Amino acid sequence: MYPERVVRMLTRRFFVSPCLCGKQRCMTWKHLRSEPGPDFGIFQSRFDWLENPRNSHSLKAVVLEVPDWINVAAFTPEGKVVVVHQYRFGMRKTTTEIPAGIIEDGESHENAAKRELLEETGYSTDRWEYLGWVEPNPAFQNNRCHQWVARDVRRTNRQNLDDGEAIAVQELSVEEVRDKIHKGDMRNSLALLTLSRVLDVWGTSA
Amino acid sequence: MYPERVVRMLTRRFFVSPCLCGKQRCMTWKHLRSEPGPDFGIFQSRFDWLENPRNSHSLKAVVLEVPDWINVAAFTPEGKVVVVHQYRFGMRKTTTEIPAGIIEDGESHENAAKRELLEETGYSTDRWEYLGWVEPNPAFQNNRCHQWVARDVRRTNRQNLDDGEAIAVQELSVEEVRDKIHKGDMRNSLALLTLSRVLDVWGTSA
Numbered sequence: 001m002y003p004e005r006v007v008r009m010l011t012r013r014f015f016v017s018p019c020l021c022g023k024q025r026c027m028t029w030k031h032l033r034s035e036p037g038p039d040f041g042i043f044q045s046r047f048d049w050l051e052n053p054r055n056s057h058s059l060k061a062v063v064l065e066v067p068d069w070i071n072v073a074a075f076t077p078e079g080k081v082v083v084v085h086q087y088r089f090g091m092r093k094t095t096t097e098i099p100a101g102i103i104e105d106g107e108s109h110e111n112a113a114k115r116e117l118l119e120e121t122g123y124s125t126d127r128w129e130y131l132g133w134v135e136p137n138p139a140f141q142n143n144r145c146h147q148w149v150a151r152d153v154r155r156t157n158r159q160n161l162d163d164g165e166a167i168a169v170q171e172l173s174v175e176e177v178r179d180k181i182h183k184g185d186m187r188n189s190l191a192l193l194t195l196s197r198v199l200d201v202w203g204t205s206a
Numbered sequence: 207m208y209p210e211r212v213v214r215m216l217t218r219r220f221f222v223s224p225c226l227c228g229k230q231r232c233m234t235w236k237h238l239r240s241e242p243g244p245d246f247g248i249f250q251s252r253f254d255w256l257e258n259p260r261n262s263h264s265l266k267a268v269v270l271e272v273p274d275w276i277n278v279a280a281f282t283p284e285g286k287v288v289v290v291h292q293y294r295f296g297m298r299k300t301t302t303e304i305p306a307g308i309i310e311d312g313e314s315h316e317n318a319a320k321r322e323l324l325e326e327t328g329y330s331t332d333r334w335e336y337l338g339w340v341e342p343n344p345a346f347q348n349n350r351c352h353q354w355v356a357r358d359v360r361r362t363n364r365q366n367l368d369d370g371e372a373i374a375v376q377e378l379s380v381e382e383v384r385d386k387i388h389k390g391d392m393r394n395s396l397a398l399l400t401l402s403r404v405l406d407v408w409g410t411s412a
Contacts, residue, residue: 027293027300027372038244038251040268042346045246048295054372061295062246087233088344089254089267094233095344134395136343138294138301140248145395166233166260189340189351189399196402197410204403 109146
């Protein structure tokens with residue numbers, strides 16, 4: 001390892017990486033060891049001991065091992081957006097979001113998107129388009145959120161909720177969605193990010 | 207409480223709320239009790255026992271009590287975006303993001319935004335604009351992420367990193383940012399959402 005002063009100087013001035021892998025701006029920390037932490041059901045915690053490439057200082061980090069998630073921006077043939085209202089335990093309030101859920105063990109993210117839309121809302125379609133995936137929280141979660149858009153969705157079934165769910169469904173026009181976002185009535189970051197790929201959510205180019 | 211069959215029918219067909227507070231589509235669960243869970247330093251866990259208004263089924267939920275966060279979209283006078291490269295323990299890789307951090311106890315989110323930009327990058331400015339706040343994860347986190355834009359930023363100081371940080375700074379043109387997002391080299395959902403308020407990040411109207 002280079003002396004810390006030299007590494008700091010190089011990193012600062014030339015943006016070269018303190019990691020020795022050769023890739024520019026790679027800042028990989030050395031993994032020392034891991035230990036499982038408490039299991040919370042919807043995620044499992046893990047402790048990693050890592051070494052800072054900049055100063056060889058070692059650190060204990062908590063990582064949540066979370067299954068991948070899906071988000072669905074669903075549009076009716078009339079161009080309305082299907083939203084879900086549900087009480088969220090984290091924020092302790094009823095939110096307005098888009099259909100979303102957890103990918104089950106061994107399930108494809110495409111199937112999870114179709115299943116969650118159907119279960120949470122009773123809506124379905126055969127017009128699906130994959131938008132991509134994002135990192136919900138790269139700092140302490142290891143999962144991805146896959147983003148789907150469903151077009152020409154129709155109410156074909158009944159909702160099929162778990163005992164642990166209570167969800168109300170509503171169709172909103174794009175203007176109503178934008179208005180809710182503007183008023184602060186839709187703030188779920190992942191829902192907003194998925195919508196931002198298919199709508200001008202902030203009304204900036206309206 | 208109404209019979210479950212009636213509540214389900216009303217909720218489904220007319221989007222009335224199963225909660226008795228009178229607000230339409232309020233789905234508030236009854237809070238039964240709470241218990242502290244393990245403390246992870248960067249967040250504290252808590253268990254809540256709640257009662258589903260739809261069917262009176264009770265459930266134990268985990269909530270992470272996380273301090274509020276800030277995100278900063280910082281632009282140089284030339285219109286370049288200041289990005290940070292750092293190894294993220296959750297995703298186990300070096301990411302490209304915008305300056306971000308945790309609001310300290312008693313600190314305002316405005317001050318946290320200014321402090322984090324300065325500490326992580328050495329850049330500063332007096333042109334600050336508040337964009338708003340979003341919910342990183344309303345399902346199991348109780349915190350907000352405040353979004354700021356800083357204009358005409360200049361490198362005025364040295365980086366001031368903790369022992370537990372290693373961050374490389376770079377200025378990217380808007381086109382380079384968009385290219386990185388397009389290639390999947392920038393995927394932090396909160397960073398993308400903050401940028402989406404000031405840039406056409408997906409290149410949809412380009």
